[in-house]
Amino acid sequence: MITDQQKAFEQLYHDNVDKVHRLCLGYVEGNQPLATDLQQEVFMKVWQHWNSFKGTAKRSTWLYRIAVNTCLQFLRDNKNKLTESLDNKIELVVETVVDKELQYATLYACMNKLNKVNKSILLLELEEVPQQEIAAIVGIKHNAVRTRINRIKQQLTKCVNHENI
Known part of the structure; x- marks a missing residue:
């Protein structure tokens, strides 16, 4: 039997999964697999802490706060690794990508x-x-x-x- 909590979680998930994924993409410079991992981590935290929601804001606001904090924590924990990876990616991008992809890379670099x-x-x-x-x-x-x-x-x-x- 599906509980009310499970139904509410599923609704929150379906209403926001794409938005959370794009939010995570923005933090990890368009890295799809990494954004997917972070998105999954966000929703695991939401499920684990479902009962700690105080109701002072909308549940979606609470979800976005968890997503932002999860992404920022990931960036703090992996700062050196990401910098080296970004340097390597930028060299590769400059050598091999088409103009539109270069524009996206520039935009992500500016966002960072x-x-x-x-x-x-x-x-x-x-x-x-x-x-x-x-x-x-x-x-x-x-x-x-x-x-x-x-x-x-x-x-x-x-x-x-x-x-x-």
């Missing part, structure tokens, strides 16, 4: 220059998470989110166009 909070805001904004929810997830005021989004767009534009940022 953002601080952790701004990167989280950008990735959540790209997932069309409401700005009020983004504010709750990252712990800043709604007006600050709107301002930061504009500044982030300006920063990325300059970076992608190889202007000094």
Whole structure:
């Protein structure tokens, strides 16, 4: 027999799995297998801590907070490995990829220059998470989110166009 908790979890999963995956992709520079691993880890944590949800925000906001924290923890734990891997990938990209892929690589590299909070805001904004929810997830005021989004767009534009940022 399927419990109400299982039904609620399945609904949360189906409503958000693609968004969480794309969020994870943004943190791991488009590495699909790694993003899938992180996505699975996020949903395992959600299931394990299901009963600790306090209900002060929407369950999806709680889920995104877990996803952001999981990705940031992974990056902290693997900082040196990822830097070496990124250096090798950039050399390979420059030598072998077509223009569109190079543009994506440039965009990801520019995104990685953002601080952790701004990167989280950008990735959540790209997932069309409401700005009020983004504010709750990252712990800043709604007006600050709107301002930061504009500044982030300006920063990325300059970076992608190889202007000094």
